[in-house]
Amino acid sequence: MFLLLSLLVAVLPVSTEGGEIMWGTEAKPHSHPYMAFIRYYDIKSNLKRCGGFLVEKDVVITAAQCGGRNISVTLGVHNIKELKNTQPIPVLKVIRHEDYNSEKMVNDIMLLKLKHKAQLNKAVKTIALPKSQEWVKPKQVCTVAGWGKLAGCTLPDKLQEVKLEVQESDVCRKMYKSYDNSTQLCVGNPKEKKATADGDFGGPFVCNGVAQGIVSQHHCTGDLPEVFTRISSFIPWIQKKMKLLQQP
Structure with missing residues (x-):
């Protein structure tokens, strides 16, 4: 999932094409109990995977790009080959942001209404969202899982x-023409060479126990930094859609 290039590897041929990531650290089982394992079929009928996160017992947030056919959500997962005692829950309704743009990768956020409420336990918990316009600061170090x-x-x-590590907005503006600091986060120190990859999209960027970002895009060359959706800018939208989801 994650890229960490050491000095030893610097002398070896390494490819980062397609979001290839090296030397990830396995998470402690259920240390991220809010994580949702999402699968769906894309327009070419390829089976894809994404991350997501539980914010209510029956609502998962993920990236809009993770929308497709036959979306499935499984909670309480650590090893996807060992699904005993996990909670697969059908998706009842999908709400993708109306202004999502797959070319510019803006408004990359989506809500999934689950068919029934999850059973909360040590492996399945909700995660807090930030207040509206509550911004994380550059140099702050936060966690991504996927x-x-x-x-x-x-x-x-x-x-x-x-x-x-959160970066200054100017760093992303140099690499991403459509970068908008008001709705996006610039993440990843180029000197550290750690990053997310394909399959991590939709997962949360967690700072002090709060989901502040959504993994959204990385540069086609594999270079850092990356761009995440800034959740605090979408709190009004989330609250509005959550009210709609609560209606019978």
């Missing part, structure tokens, strides 16, 4: 994690 690609484009069975 089941995204490892080195060699292999997909891990077990949940991986990494700590990433």
